[in-house]
Amino acid sequence: MNNLARLGAERLTLKHGKASIIENLDVSLPDGKVTAIVGPNGCGKSTLLNGLSRVHSPSSGVVLLDGKDIHSLPSKEVARRLALLPQDTLAPDGITIEELIRFGRHPHQSLLKQWAMDDQQAINYALNAADLEGLKDRLLDTLSGGQRQRAWIAMSIAQETPLLLLDEPTSALDLGHQIEVFELIRNLSRQGKTLAMVVHDLPSACRYSDHIIAMKKGEIITQGSPKDVMTKELVRELYGVECDLIPDPMTGSPILINMKRVRS
Incomplete structure (x- = not known):
């Protein structure tokens, strides 16, 4: 390591x-x-x-x-x-975005430290970072897929x-x-x-x-x-797919083109 x-x-x-x-x-x-x-x-x-x-x-x-x-x-x-956002997430019915994000503050709570100004500041920061301020009172289950996933990430952000x-x-x-x-x-x-x-x-x-x-x-x-890592040889080894690679004109990162499944 x-x-x-x-x-x-x-x-x-x-x-x-x-x-x-x-x-x-x-x-x-x-x-x-x-x-x-x-x-x-x-x-x-x-x-x-x-x-x-x-x-x-x-x-x-x-x-x-x-x-x-x-x-x-x-x-x-x-x-x-450390925060983990698993692939499968589950929230209580009828919960709003802000209520979900509040769960991210649980590790910072204790018998001697209840909800404080720094907790609310962390939530406000998370809402801003995830561009959810205008949606904070919306129910989670009424959101689009992207909004919902941003809400879960915002909860992790609030965890600080x-x-x-x-x-x-x-x-x-x-x-x-x-x-x-x-x-x-x-x-x-x-x-x-x-x-x-x-x-x-x-x-x-x-x-x-x-x-x-x-x-x-x-x-x-x-x-x-x-x-350095992404080569057509690697793509073939991992996925059994032949391809060509070209650089993204904006970022220079590799783009896969001419993809074809290799018959085993």
């Missing part, structure tokens, strides 16, 4: 039942950057994210948060440093953690709403947060991330900047 990284793992093994999904893995997330975790279905992307966030306990190895075993730290202390992990944050969203969410993630990184996200769409992973981790069968097969 990179000694400068706030979150990473050494010799990490994660199992589902008796089956090893990830075995003896070393990984670290570059500070202040957006990391996209890519790879085919079932390769261990979400399992890795859950392992790094303490949702999934390792069979062996260690997850290090600020140099300490994450499983040795109190839950609220972890929740003040330096680290944010997102599992497929644009899943089931149309193109316009995907862009809304990816641009919000990029803006959070510009403010100094460290983010990691599981992403299926390779052009979006290249455009909106600084660092890519490519996985296959529970292993990291390569990682680095999108321009």
